Amino acid sequence: MIASVTVVTADLDAAVSAYRDGVGLEPGSEQRTSGAPLPGLDGRRSVVLSGTGTGGVVHVVELPGARTPEPLTTLGWAAAEILVADADEATERARAAGLRVLAEPRPVGAGGGLRAVQVAGPAGEALYLTQVDRAPAGFILPRPRGPVGPVFIAVLAAGDLETARGALEARLPTRRVTDHPLPVRALNAQLGRPAGTLHRISTLQLPDRCAVEVDQYPVDDPAVRARRSPHDGGIVAVTLRGDGPGKTWTVPGAGGALMACA
Template identity: 25%
Template sequence: MSNATQASVNTNGPIAGPVIGASLVCADIDAVSRIYQANFSMSAAQPGVISKEQADFWQSPHLAGAEQIILTSPSGANWLRLISDKTAEKVTPLANYGWMSLEVNVANVDQCAAKLSTDFSVLGAPANLELSDAIKAMQVAGPVGEVLYLTEIKAAVPPFELPMTDAELDCLFIPVLKSPDRAASLAFYEHINSHKGLSFDTKITVLNRYHNIDISHQYPVATLQFKGESLIEIDQVESGNSNSNAGLPAGIALMTLEVSEFPSDIDELASLVTVNDSYYGSSEVKLYRGPAGELVELVLKNN
């Protein structure tokens, strides 16, 4: 999570959330599953096969019959879905527009760091955030080029609503979007959420190191609070690889968010009805493409 200063927020509450999870597209799904289970004590909740209906929904018909694995955290959260695509190549961490990283809460980030295998490369060692000493985090790149922010939250950090946990690894609570246009991306998610976000400038050390620029360089950033102690962070970065192709990209392919209603004036790419799925639940799901080229699934809340 980045450091926020001098921002104001709408008093109306959010209508979207929580973040359900994220999906990784990988060439060797069994290896990635083993790595996550070994490093974070996760378990395979629901290995299965991707149906033709699901593959068509993702605009990736070649994935019909491919394997998918839903991984469960020690806390019981089913938030990480692995999707097998033998043609997928490892992405360069932080390079692409779209879903750049996944922030996950942990009980003790130092213990996580000590346990990590060489399948993860450390981009930033555990350190307290300037925002608050109540947040200590590290950044790592994983086996398919995905970036994880492993974040320990020790106390409340107003005005944000953030989760605390006693579990080794809990849930995804902040998907981080790399965007060429903060305002356009924020407006897209504000519309889905019917709630105003925070906009501010701040340094992002991991990006400054990646771009090999002054460590104090600041980026236009926004955050938008969702229900369920989750939110989205939007980082505006001038350079990035675009994803405009149909279908699921390699790496962090899409984010899944629960909503109480679908936006009426944003065109979806596809719609799907699922039944008895441990990831979606029994819900209608719609797929959208955001302004940064990212894919997001909106799952209608079961009342």
């Protein structure tokens, strides 16, 4: 159901190279945007990158002068989770291409069926490169058809988890799977907190083996801030395919995060 994540960057060529060489996504031809979710993005240079199999793509849009925030410190869409066949090989590829590893690969979730690494994307977003051997209880997740698959989870950094999640559940065909405190290694490292610090995490299952994760951010932390404008680079919008509202809307309680339906 995730059709695309829209990433704003000051340097399209560098971002495309990072996603191609560091992640393994395949770029399409350069286009000019139309119908962009934010004002000021129409007519800009852009490229869509995709993995093997059906699912979400990364739509990178160039906006000269866009800032590059430190990953996982900004409210709004914080990360795209991309399916990989081997998280350890994905780590080596990312590191060889110069991407910064935020948290080394290790098992995540219940049941030991997932292994993931978190890296810094080229525009201030985080990228979770996740190997799915078997889905945890309650989830329906994709299996890889090649070394790198599609975007299958979007991660939302919320200042108010209850409000943001309630809006998603009211507008979208979701099923709540989790709501619990977890030590998010990459987030703790980025905020300079002890590795075992817990953060409330809630995940909503979407159709087509996709999901949205809503993370409660510590809004009292001076390192955390809301997006100020489209000139803050990173993920500005997530577009879903299928049922749901037919226009772009702002997710309340989540720092200006935009969601749309294709």
